[in-house]
Amino acid sequence: MxxxxxxxxxxxxxxxxxxxxxxxxxxxxxxxxxxxxxxxxxxxxxxxxxxxxxxxxxxxxxxxxxxVIGMPADPAALVSQVLAGPQEHVGEALARTFLSVWDPPEGRMRFQGVIRAAVGFEGASRMVQEFVVREIFGRVAGELAVRTARRADDAALGAGLAAAQVVGVGLLRYVLEVPALVDVEVDELVARLGPVLQQHLVGG
The missing domain is CATH 1.10.10.60 (Homeodomain-like)
Known part of the structure; x- marks a missing residue:
């Protein structure tokens, strides 16, 4: 720097x-x-x-x-957008929100920069982890926990697992460019990823 x-x-x-x-x-x-x-x-x-x-x-x-990290939208607005829809589709909404941000060329480049910074720059991995887990997935899981009377520790675990799922897909699709994930259409990714996120964030 x-x-x-x-x-x-x-x-x-x-x-x-x-x-x-x-x-x-x-x-x-x-x-x-x-x-x-x-x-x-x-x-x-x-x-x-x-x-x-x-x-x-x-x-x-x-x-x-x-x-600072080049995210093109206020995360609070993204969270509000996800939570505004039906609760039974929150997993799909979250998956589509992230993919719509990352899939365009500019969003892809920003995601690549953030991930590479998190891996290669001391301190960056901690701040990205705290931001993503707490400010995005943590807010979604916390609001859903209030609505469903879910335990706070279980909601926190769900937030972490959902974050790992989405960031992992982003890493494989946009940074490592694994062919199977690069070639698949966004709609199919949302259809497959949505139910997994739903389980992590809402529970059984």
């Missing part, structure tokens, strides 16, 4: 350079501390901006992290 110039003294107003500085500081904090331990206040302080300005540019920590 290349060194940034020292942060300016005093707080700054909003402009394109300020937004870029917030992203650069955020990358350093996420990489050094992990997702959980990073705070928006800490990022704002080092970037020399008011914390309200960080919220002006980004809806929250998950949205900021999503942009």
């Amino acid at each position: 290349s060194a940034r110039p020292p942060a300016r003294r005093g707080r700054r107003g909003g402009d394109a350079d300020t937004r870029a500085e917030i992203l650069a500081v955020a990358l350093e904090h996420f990489a050094a501390k992990g997702y959980d331990a990073t705070s928006l206040r800490g990022i704002a302080r080092e970037a020399g901006v008011d914390p309200a300005l960080v919220h002006h540019y980004f809806e929250g920590k998950s949205a900021l992290f999503a942009e």
Whole structure:
């Protein structure tokens, strides 16, 4: 990671350079501390901006992290989209949501970059794991657990298993490019993956 110039003294107003500085500081904090331990206040302080300005540019920590790693959509919006549909189809909805994000060429390149960073960059694997499991699958599983009175520990296990399933398919399809998974149509992948995710997230 290349060194940034020292942060300016005093707080700054909003402009394109300020937004870029917030992203650069955020990358350093996420990489050094992990997702959980990073705070928006800490990022704002080092970037020399008011914390309200960080919220002006980004809806929250998950949205900021999503942009740092090149995710093209706010994860909270993706979770809301998945949970808005019928509960009996949440597994299929989640599978289709991820595949629709990753399948276009730009999304494929972003996924490849995230996975390669997680494997090769110290600290990246931890922050990606915390983000994916907690902010996406954890939110879905947690909301479903409330609706179905499922035990919290069982829901957490389901979230982890669902995350492993989806990220594993993404790894084989977009990074390792296993022919059987590269050639299959999205609809068939959703049909096969959806029931497995449903079992992990909703239970029997």
